[in-house]
C-alpha cells in the first residue's frame with residue numbers, strides 16, 4: 066500500500082525536481098539537499114523558540130527562535146559526555162532497548178533468534194534515538210525542555226527487534242552474504258517502472274558506510290542533514306542499491 070502511494074507521488078513530483086534528485090519520501094522539496102529542505106528542519110516548530118535568557122518551569126521565552134541546527138548542535142557549551150556527537154545540544158536518551166538478534170530459519174519468529182551479541186545501541190545511533198525512540202521531547206535541548214516526543218511512523222520506540230540491526234561490527238558477519246568492507250558498491254543508475262534496473266560504480270567502499278569502530282549504525286543508511294534521496298537516506302535506494310551495497314543477493 067505504502068509503495069503504491071510513493072509511486073503515485075513520484076509521478077506527480079518528477080517535473081518539480083532537478084536532475085540528481087530521485088526517490089521521494091515525505092518532506093522532499095527543491096532544497097532537499099540541505100537540512101532546511103529536510104524533515105529535520107524544525108525552524109517552524111513551536112517548541113523551537115529557543116532562549117538562553119528566561120526559563121520558567123518548562124516554558125522558555127525570549128531569545129532567538131527558529132534556528133535549524135540548534136535542536137541538535139550548539140556552538141558553545143556542548144554536551145561532552147556523549148560520544149560521537151559533534152557539538153551536541155539535544156538531551157541524550159537513557160532508554161534501554163531490545164535489539165535485533167538475528168533469525169534462525171525454521172524456528173518460531175518469536176523464539177528462534179540466534180543472537181548478534183549486541184545488547185545496546187551505541188555511537189551515532191544513540192543521537193538519532195534521542196528523538197526517534199520517543200522517550201524525550203523534541204524541544205529538549207540547551208536549557209529548555211519544550212514540546213512532546215516524536216509520535217507516528219518515524220517513532221521507532223525502544224523495541225528495535227523489528228528494525229534493521231545496528232551497532233554490530235560489520236566484519237563479524239563478512240563471509241556469508243555480505244561484501245567485504247573494501248568492496249566498491251554501486252549506485253542506482255537507471256531503469257525501474259517496466260525496465261530493468263542498471264547500476265554504476267559509486268567509487269566508494271562499504272567501509273565508508275561504517276563508523277570509526279567498523280559498525281553499522283543508522284548513519285550507514287541515513288544522514289542527519291541532506292534529504293536529497295528521501296527518507297533522509299544517504300543514497301538512492303531504487304533498485305535496492307543501498308541494500309545491495311552490503312548484501313550479496
Ligand code: HEC
Nearest residue numbers: 100105133134136137138149150151189192193284288289
Ligand atoms: C536532527 C539533528 C541534526 C540537525 C538539525 C543538524 N545536525 Fe549536524 N549532525 C547531526 C548528527 C546526528 C551528526 C553526527 C552524525 C554524522 O556525522 O553523520 C551531525 C554531524 C554534523 C557535523 C560533523 C560531520 C559532518 O557531517 O560534517 C557538522 C559539521 C554538522 N553536523 C553541522 C550541522 C549544521 C551546520 C546544521 C544546521 C544547518 C546541522 N548540522 C543540523 C544531527 C543534526
Ligand code: HEC
Nearest residue numbers: 090091104136155192193196217219283287288289296297
Ligand atoms: C532533534 C530530534 C531528532 C534527531 C536528533 C534526529 N531526528 Fe530524525 N526526525 C525527527 C523528526 C521530528 C522528524 C519528522 C518526523 C515526521 O515528520 O513525522 C524526523 C524525520 C526523520 C526521517 C524521515 C522520516 C520520513 O518519513 O521521511 C528519518 C529517516 C530520520 N528522521 C532519521 C534520523 C536519523 C538517522 C537520525 C540520526 C542521524 C535522526 N533522524 C536524528 C527528529 C529527530
Ligand code: HEC
Nearest residue numbers: 190193194197218219220229230231282283285286296302
Ligand atoms: C540498513 C539500512 C538502514 C538502517 C541501518 C537504518 N535505516 Fe531507517 N530506513 C531505511 C530505509 C531504506 C528507509 C525507507 C523505508 C521505505 O522506503 O519505506 C528507512 C526509513 C526510516 C524512517 C521512516 C520510517 C517511516 O515509516 O516513516 C525513520 C524514522 C528511520 N528510518 C530512522 C532510522 C533510525 C533512527 C535508525 C537507527 C536506529 C535507522 N533508521 C537505521 C534504512 C535503514
Ligand code: HEC
Nearest residue numbers: 167168229230235238242274281285286307308310311312
Ligand atoms: C552498511 C551495510 C548494510 C546495509 C546498507 C544494509 N544491510 Fe542488512 N545487514 C547488514 C549486516 C552487517 C547485517 C547482520 C548480518 C546478517 O544477518 O547478515 C544485516 C542484516 C540484515 C537482515 C537480517 C538477516 C538475518 O539473518 O536475520 C536483513 C533481512 C537485511 N539486513 C536486509 C537489508 C535490507 C533490505 C537493506 C536495505 C534497506 C539492508 N539490509 C541494508 C548490513 C547492511
